[in-house]
Amino acid sequence: MTARQEQHYVCISCPIGCPLRLVHEGDQIIEVEGQECNRGAKYARQEFTDPRRTFSTTVPITGAVYGRLPVKLSAPVPRQAIPAAMAAIRLLSAEAPVRLGQVLLRDVAGVAGVDVVACRTMDRVMITPSDDPSSAT
Amino acid sequence: MFGRMNRRYDVVVVGGGPAGLAAALGALDSGVSRVLVVEREPEPGGILRQCIHAGFGLHHFREELTGPEYAERFVTQVMDRDIDVAPHSYVTGLAVDSSGHRLVRVLSERGGLATVECRSVVLAMGCRERTRGAVRIPGTRPAGIFTAGLAQKLLNLDGYLPGRRAVILGSGDIGLIMARRLTLEGCKVEGVFELMPYSNGLTRNVVQCLDDYGIPLHLSTTVTRIHGRDRIEAVTVAPVDETGRPDAARAWDVPCDTLLLSIGLIPENELSESLGIALDVVTGGPKVDSTLATSLPGVFACGNVLHVHDLVDFVTEEALRAGRFAGEHARQIRRPRDAIALVPGANVRYCLPHTLSADRPHTVYMRAKTRMSPCILRVGNLLERRLRFVVPAEMIHLTIQPELLERFYEDRLQIDLLPVDGGGVP
Numbered sequence: 001m002t003a004r005q006e007q008h009y010v011c012i013s014c015p016i017g018c019p020l021r022l023v024h025e026g027d028q029i030i031e032v033e034g035q036e037c038n039r040g041a042k043y044a045r046q047e048f049t050d051p052r053r054t055f056s057t058t059v060p061i062t063g064a065v066y067g068r069l070p071v072k073l074s075a076p077v078p079r080q081a082i083p084a085a086m087a088a089i090r091l092l093s094a095e096a097p098v099r100l101g102q103v104l105l106r107d108v109a110g111v112a113g114v115d116v117v118a119c120r121t122m123d124r125v126m127i128t129p130s131d132d133p134s135s136a137t
Numbered sequence: 138m139f140g141r142m143n144r145r146y147d148v149v150v151v152g153g154g155p156a157g158l159a160a161a162l163g164a165l166d167s168g169v170s171r172v173l174v175v176e177r178e179p180e181p182g183g184i185l186r187q188c189i190h191a192g193f194g195l196h197h198f199r200e201e202l203t204g205p206e207y208a209e210r211f212v213t214q215v216m217d218r219d220i221d222v223a224p225h226s227y228v229t230g231l232a233v234d235s236s237g238h239r240l241v242r243v244l245s246e247r248g249g250l251a252t253v254e255c256r257s258v259v260l261a262m263g264c265r266e267r268t269r270g271a272v273r274i275p276g277t278r279p280a281g282i283f284t285a286g287l288a289q290k291l292l293n294l295d296g297y298l299p300g301r302r303a304v305i306l307g308s309g310d311i312g313l314i315m316a317r318r319l320t321l322e323g324c325k326v327e328g329v330f331e332l333m334p335y336s337n338g339l340t341r342n343v344v345q346c347l348d349d350y351g352i353p354l355h356l357s358t359t360v361t362r363i364h365g366r367d368r369i370e371a372v373t374v375a376p377v378d379e380t381g382r383p384d385a386a387r388a389w390d391v392p393c394d395t396l397l398l399s400i401g402l403i404p405e406n407e408l409s410e411s412l413g414i415a416l417d418v419v420t421g422g423p424k425v426d427s428t429l430a431t432s433l434p435g436v437f438a439c440g441n442v443l444h445v446h447d448l449v450d451f452v453t454e455e456a457l458r459a460g461r462f463a464g465e466h467a468r469q470i471r472r473p474r475d476a477i478a479l480v481p482g483a484n485v486r487y488c489l490p491h492t493l494s495a496d497r498p499h500t501v502y503m504r505a506k507t508r509m510s511p512c513i514l515r516v517g518n519l520l521e522r523r524l525r526f527v528v529p530a531e532m533i534h535l536t537i538q539p540e541l542l543e544r545f546y547e548d549r550l551q552i553d554l555l556p557v558d559g560g561g562v563p
Contacts, residue, residue: 017340
């Protein structure tokens with residue numbers, strides 16, 4: 001027999017931002033309160049059972065107009081997997097040309113089906129000395 | 138074609154961000170064929186290129202895209218449809234010759250100073266960030282103070298981490314998103330400080346960018362002093378009263394090596410001003426009629442140079458329209474002048490366009506002064522709509538159908554946001 005506990009969330013489904021209270025006994029959800037619509041209850045249940053997040057970052061790229069290639073996760077990962085995913089992405093690098101949607105790493109941080117993909121196309125460009133900041137003195 | 142610039146066009150678009158790209162496509166849709174986009178950066182895409190987070194396109198594409206993905210969809214269309222894009226180029230002036238052609242003065246890296254002849258111009262220069270000077274923070278003038286968007290550019294395009302220990306002033310969406318971004322890159326974010334008693338960003342961003350990472354949000358609190366000689370070493374922060382005055386007795390110091398400012402955006406209208414275009418003091422952008430034409434004939438405006446939008450989807454919608462009207466103008470299609478002035482009333486900070494006509498549907502954008510929940514949106518005595526809530530950070534959009542204006546014989550239409558109890562119709 002576990003005691004009743006409660007969790008508090010702010011609903012992000014729309015800009016109203018209903019303050020939600022979820023009552024549970026262990027893993028068992030007893031009730032959700034505070035929502036003005038059904039999306040609030042759904043959000044609180046999802047947050048309690050399996051909160052998932054996605055994020056974007058960049059990886060170094062050579063031969064492109066800028067030195068960084070923006071990348072994203074193809075799907076959300078469990079929230080606690082974010083640091084591991086970030087650490088794995090930090091080891092990546094790319095070389096132009098890169099196509100939008102190109103997969104740079106599969107199953108990031110061991111999460112099956114979640115890939116790291118390029119968010120844009122970066123063509124190979126000729127870098128002239130005046131464009132290259134590292135050559136400036 | 139990328140990098141090509143001829144001497145003669147139907148429509149010249151100033152700026153190759155989301156507004157400029159959509160305006161160019163809109164112009165093409167209206168039936169003109171020669172369109173030039175003038176862009177000062179090495180590539181088109183504008184601010185979206187550095188907004189690598191997701192959240193764009195939910196209205197326009199009905200899917201969630203990152204900024205670069207959203208931009209690329211438009212860049213691809215612009216290239217496929219043979220619109221010319223001049224990178225590293227800058228519009229320095231505009232004149233009208235005796236035959237009614239507009240002469241656009243373009244300064245570019247490759248071509249030097251050139252004059253391009255066209256029939257219509259679309260202004261799509263976007264906006265820029267308010268800086269320390271705009272809020273007059275006392276203290277020293279050390280390095281390490283950045284606007285949030287500049288820090289975002291350094292980090293996401295160039296790959297430089299602006300600092301190791303940051304304080305963020307202002308809780309707009311850019312500030313919130315940078316808090317998460319810096320944290321992911323190993324910079325400690327000491328807190329986000331907001332002068333107002335509420336966050337200026339979306340709830341979603343407060344939850345997913347601050348709460349998830351344990352970053353405190355201090356409401357009704359502001360930075361009152363900057364410390365440090367060469368590099369910023371700390372800021373003094375203090376709670377403020379209802380009038381916004383800081384309480385020095387309750388102030389405390391926060392050590393940091395970086396201060397990010399996310400304190401608002403200003404439409405970038407130096408070019409418009411130099412042309413003598415009439416500006417609206419509230420929006421900071423040009424006054425426009427229902428075709429998004431400015432006070433200078435043949436010159437149109439759209440996107441953040443017209444008024445600061447919160448969603449790029451609305452920029453796209455507005456810019457497609459501006460581009461179409463600019464294209465029609467280039468094809469010598471003339472519409473009768475608008476007969477109805479649209480004016481902001483109770484709790485409406487501004488509404489756009491400034492005038493309407495009765496012959497076609499109109500998309501009206503407006504912003505509330507303060508939060509209301511629920512409330513009634515009233516358009517003259519023509520239309521009433523109940524809204525669940527309005528907040529200043531969320532633009533309200535409304536379509537006014539021509540049937541509604543059919544029997545409207547006045548010359549002034551006022552928009553009000555009224556509380557539900559006090560403002561009911563008899």
